[in-house]
Amino acid sequence: MKVLVIIEHDNETVKQSSFSTISAAKEISDSIEAIVLGQGIDSVINQLKKSDHLKKIYKIDNELFQNPLAENLSKAIHKFTEGSDYTHILSPSSTFGKNMSPKLSALMDVQQISDITKIISDDTFERPIYAGNAIAKVKSNDPIKIITVRPTCFEPCALNSSVDVESLKVDLDKNNLISFVSYDKSKSDRPELTSAKIVISGGRGMQNGENFRLLEGIADKLGAAMGASRAAVDAGFVPNDWQVGQTGKIVAPDLYIAVGISGAIQHIAGIKDSKFIACINKDEEAPIFNFSDYGLVGDLFELLPKLEEKL
């Protein structure tokens, strides 16, 4: 059993999702190697070198990988693995991994196992389906397992080691059918919805977009990301990319605070893996109370300023 972990980074830092993927690999085998493709990635390598569990790091530093275009990455990784004895190839199920890993699986004629949340054995895994409303236990019959790992389900590995690094050259023609134009980083100072430790969301009960300011003060104090229910998005209170739920973002923070959200099925599907859920709603019959660890019945316009003050 030998695992290859594909490292996600931005040419400067290693993404936390990569360290979580290394931890997942450790549950499969002790023999774990990592590959990093990028341009000018010395600082990435210096961080990654400290990872526990890794036996070796392969580094491919080339202008082809200045931006993480899946066409170039998947071809290069495929070439690298040809003739190797890897039994498992793991990527984080971030947008990076989701974009790239299925291409690798198609090149290798393997049926990928997406977004695993638990490792049962070296060929059997659990993964959520129906946005986490059911859990499927699946066994892969492919000789090589290509897997994406849900990072929030595995603690990032510790960083107490010093791993050997080998630089490799790449022999690959640039794919001219696609070119990178730009990357606009979200301007928000707040953490990303999908990786935040605390998320506070508003629903239709917020009544309008202006009132989301009441949540902002709390989010600032808690260092929380901000989200919304589909109802709030559909009503035009906040932008679409705030939507938490089955057809929006799936979140699993330590604390999810739902304010003025009734708790429709499709919203619950997106938050049920949160460690703790708290809610504020004036309707004590609202379904959200059935899913909340702590529920507070009352008028959010009175309660939110009080909450902000207490934090």
Place this chain on the structure above:
Amino acid sequence: MKALVCVKRVIDYNVKIRVKSDKSGVETDNVKMSMNPFDEIAVEEAVRLKEKNQIQEIVILSIGTDKSQETIRSGLAMGGDRGILVKTEKDQLEPLTVGKIIKSVSDKEKPDLIILGKQAIDDDCNQTGQIVATLLEFPQATFASELKKNNDNTLEVTREVDGGLETVKINIPCVVTTDLRLNEPRYASLPNIMKAKQKKIDVLEIGSFDIDIKDRLQVLEVKEPPERKPGIKVDDVDSLVEKLKNEAKVL
């Protein structure tokens, strides 16, 4: 330009799913089925491109049992021109198999744009578009939130990636998978629903494709997610903060 839009019939997103008591899967009998919401966005985008005269023909493809004809019909009612059903007896095929079938249909249909949802809300795999692009050696733009056709036979696509938006330029023919922000799908009007009944759907038997449809993954069981333990109601803001600090230890 010709578009091939791939659509999947899934349990409607508003339905609370039920796991079968024998843990073999999810109950689908007498459950409302609809087009995968992300695929609906793909149909809408193709129709909008057609309205701008950037696309001349929209072909709606689905792979599934006979009932998937309904799903194709709803795509035709939104503005698709004709449909193709690749008929199978199996309820679910794996993404790799689906990708191979779409490739085969595409080899014959020769679309300039293959557009489909980024994932289906049943198996949540998020693979098919990427697999199709790879097998056809077309460039891909996944998780699209904006799409613009340039005059030089390229598309400029903005992608929703973690932490921001990435824009790529891809040559036609290409594969695009849709994210939520791309558009808001229209409701089909009654006259268009009536008109869609006259539109042609070709039915192809899966056996006519030289593709091995055997599953590579074996579903050992499908179970309910762990129940959340029942929570409590707190009396006021003070006790909420106290609980979050001292009991949950999340503040």
